[in-house]
Amino acid sequence: MLNTSYKKDMKKIIALNGSPHQHGCTAALMNEVINSLVKQGADVKTYHISKMDIKYCQGCGGCTKHGKCVLQDDMQVLYDEIASADILILATPVYFWQMTAQLKTVIDRCQPFGRPNSTIKLEHGKKALIIATQGRPDETAFIPYFEHAAKSLSLLGFDFVELLIAGGTHEPEDVLNQNKVLHRAKKLSVWVTE
Numbered sequence: 037m038l039n040t041s042y043k044k045d046m047k048k049i050i051a052l053n054g055s056p057h058q059h060g061c062t063a064a065l066m067n068e069v070i071n072s073l074v075k076q077g078a079d080v081k082t083y084h085i086s087k088m089d090i091k092y093c094q095g096c097g098g099c100t101k102h103g104k105c106v107l108q109d110d111m112q113v114l115y116d117e118i119a120s121a122d123i124l125i126l127a128t129p130v131y132f133w134q135m136t137a138q139l140k141t142v143i144d145r146c147q148p149f150g151r152p153n154s155t156i157k158l159e160h161g162k163k164a165l166i167i168a169t170q171g172r173p174d175e176t177a178f179i180p181y182f183e184h185a186a187k188s189l190s191l192l193g194f195d196f197v198e199l200l201i202a203g204g205t206h207e208p209e210d211v212l213n214q215n216k217v218l219h220r221a222k223k224l225s226v227w228v229t230e
């Protein structure tokens with residue numbers, strides 16, 4: 037028999053990989069986090085953004101006028117997913133000191149979650165995790181940038197935004213060799229039981 041009470045309490049997690057490599061370094065680190073969350077009973081859905089049809093925000097004001105985005109593409113799926121998620125994971129390789137254009141495009145398209153009076157439609161209490169991998173070995177190098185990016189997620193209504201960064205990554209093995217980073221990835225599973 038289906039254990040509905042367990043299902044009801046299950047944390048819903050949406051993981052968006054902004055890397056063009058579905059099996060690259062970023063995916064390797066994201067999968068470590070996901071595996072530990074799933075072990076704790078979370079319901080995790082993963083999307084590889086570069087494989088999806090997601091257009092740039094046109095800045096047309098359609099969402100202000102109609103309350104939803106007027107572009108018809110795969111973002112329509114992500115709007116529902118993000119709105120119903122307890123935790124949002126945004127994963128990206130560092131490209132020229134920043135997140136990839138693929139991931140930034142999704143963030144720009146989150147404009148319909150805002151109202152004209154600057155309040156947010158998303159329910160409060162959601163958490164977000166930004167995962168980044170980078171060629172540069174010093175994983176503190178881009179923290180100021182990612183803290184800045186985290187602030188934009190707070191503006192969207194995410195109460196708590198955590199960062200997980202792996203440096204010196206060129207192949208997925210470079211992630212899987214880093215015990216300290218993997219340990220932090222595993223510890224994030226407490227989010228499921230909190």
Ligand SMILES: Cc1cc2nc3c(=O)[nH]c(=O)nc-3n(C[C@H](O)[C@H](O)[C@H](O)COP(=O)(O)O)c2cc1C
Binds near residue numbers: 170173
């Ligand atoms: C176009 C491009 C730009 C990059 N820019 C940076 C950078 O500014 N700083 C850095 O440390 N690594 C940079 N890298 C390296 C990647 O961030 C790194 O190898 C990452 O782990 C690759 O993840 P992936 O396998 O998911 O693509 C860049 C790689 C590419 C392809």
